[in-house]
Amino acid sequence: MSDASEPGDTSDLQAFRGQVQDFLVANCARRGEVSMDEADDEVTTARRFQASLAGAGLAGITFPREFGGAGLSATHQEVFDDVSAPWHLPNLPLAISHGMCLPVLNQFGTDAQRSDFMPDNINGRTIWCQMFSEPGAGSDVAGLSTRAVRDGDRWVLNGQKVWTSGAHYCDYGIVVARTEPDVPKHQGLSMFIVDMADPAIEVRPLRQISGESGFNEVFFTDAHIPTDWLLGDLNQGWSLAVAMLMFERVSIGAGRGGLGGERVTQNLINLARQLDKAEDPRTRQDLADLWIRERIKGFIGRRIRDAVAAGRVPGPEGSIAKLNGALLARTIRDVSMELVGAAGQAWGPDGGDGERWSTFCLSAAGISIAGGTDEVQRNIIGERVLGLPREPNPFKDVAWEDVPRN
Ligand SMILES: Cc1cc2nc3c(=O)[nH]c(=O)nc-3n(C[C@H](O)[C@H](O)[C@H](O)COP(=O)(O)OP(=O)(O)OC[C@H]3O[C@@H](n4cnc5c(N)ncnc54)[C@H](O)[C@@H]3O)c2cc1C
Structure with a gap:
């Protein structure tokens, strides 16, 4: 086993650090040296990778052993995050399944639900999606129209969701539906597990x-x-x-695999050197600014992840992380496009950095929308962190079915 101790490590943490290092050397490529098995798609690769993580006792690190986790501490999670930071973990298709659905199952599921669903979720045998947004309810998700009606020993679901990431490869989903239309909108909603294989x-x-x-x-057309x-x-x-939503905001804004960061500054510094632009004063200033922002993101993320690992549901600080992650993503987009220049629009058959940063550039806008837009995060921070007056809401006490809508 690797000897990879850090000052302050207990012998237990030291052994764990070595265990993580050994696993990564055997199973992953370093960032920037990614070589995916071309026979497999991203989802198959992610499932297989997750199974090997679970086999090594490194999946669901802070979740209880009896429900398929490793039963370790938040500090073990931090060690895992630190050691794995320079490595490419091919598990992006599991981001929602693990970043949002798993903590909700663990926090709010009954013991039967936790033992039925968490082990397969943790080891990647099942992948989960989150179904909140609808054509008429995005930012105002509490206004959603999908109905669940009780029929004997089952619920019958009808309606439509949209922007459901990964639904095409997911096995289960968590859906929010209206169960009581004649009370104000926030009071008539319920959350359910659904089987995505239902015809x-x-x-x-x-x-x-x-x-x-x-x-x-x-x-959903009479889904049971x-x-x-x-x-x-x-x-x-x-x-x-x-x-x-707060787990989602933390995952997007502060998760180590989130789109908003991935410690990309070092990649951009390498790119600047490669393109002979590292001595340019403006480039240096941009990269230094990016490095500072990324460090701040790391500190916000560590604080929130510690709280989550200790069993707390993140509060409005999740919105600070999300907004910060979205702003950082836009800075990365601008700096990378400056660096790669025309190659960001057209690149040769080998792809190279132009293709990679162009893909990032096109994805960056979505980061300001997914999990609640920047404007919505600013509202939450204004109202719940800064204590500013709330947005007026003339329909606060009106039954959902009486609220005018399209
Ligand atoms: C990459 C990506 C992945 C996604 N994945 C999922 C998923 O897996 N599951 C899921 O359920 N949804 C998902 N979504 C949907 C996402 O949550 C919604 O797009 C988002 O909440 C915004 O809703 P909307 O698109 O209906 O925009 P709208 O709510 O119609 O907003 C339109 C504009 O009005 C502004 N606005 C709205 N209300 C206010 C207000 N009160 N104050 C100030 N400005 C306001 C918004 O900021 C925005 O600019 C995803 C979206 C993206 C981009």
Whole structure:
């Protein structure tokens, strides 16, 4: 086993650090040297990688052993994050499954739900998606229209979701639906687990500007949900949804694999050297600014991840992380496009840095939208962190079914 101790490590942490290092050497490529098995797609690779992480006792690090996790501490998670930072972990298709669905299952699931669903989620045998947004309810997700109606020993689901990332390869989903239309909108929502293999669920991929199809429309036509797949209490779905949104914001804004960072400054410094631009004073200033912002992101993330690992649901600080991650992504986009120049628009058959940064550039706008837009994060920070007056809401006490909508 590697001897990879750090000052302050206990013998247990030292052994764990070595265990992580050995696993990464055997199973991963360093960032920038990625070589994916071309026979496999990204999802198959992610499932296989997750299974090997689980086999090494390194999956679901802070989740309870009895539900498939490793049962270790937040400090072990930090060690894993630190040691794995320079490595490419091919698990992006699991980001929502692990960053949002898993903590919600763990926090709000019954023991039966946790033992039925968490082990397979943790080891990548099942992948989960999150179904909140609808054509008429994005920022105002509490206004959603998808209905779940009780019919004997099951719920019957009808409606439409949109922008559901990964629904086309997911096995299960967490959906928020309206169960009580004649109370104010926040009070009549419930959260359910759904089986994406149900033939009453139709998934239609949406094509994006990058040419990829990362998200989908999802249609429910009399889809059936067993009554014991209700998460949390009936009509209490809004508080679970808020918790899940905060997990999402933390995952996007502060997660180590999030789109908003990935310690890209070092990659851009390498690129500047490679392109002979590292001595240019403006480039140096841009890179120094980026380095500072990325460090701040790291500190915010570490603080929030510690809280999550200690079993707390993140509060409005998740919005600070999310907004900061989105602003950082835009800075990365601008600096990288300056550096690669015309290669950001057209590149040779070997792809190279132009293709890589062009893809990042096209994805950057989405980071300001996914998980709640920048404007919505600023509202939350204004109201819940700074204590500014709340936005006026004339429909606060009006039953959802009486609120005018398109
Ligand atoms: C990459 C990506 C992945 C996504 N993945 C998922 C997913 O897996 N599951 C899921 O459920 N959803 C997903 N979404 C959807 C995302 O959550 C919504 O797009 C987002 O909440 C915004 O909703 P909307 O698109 O309906 O925009 P709208 O809510 O219609 O907003 C339109 C504009 O109005 C502004 N606005 C709205 N309300 C206010 C306000 N009160 N104050 C100030 N400005 C306001 C917004 O900032 C925005 O600029 C994803 C989106 C993206 C981009």
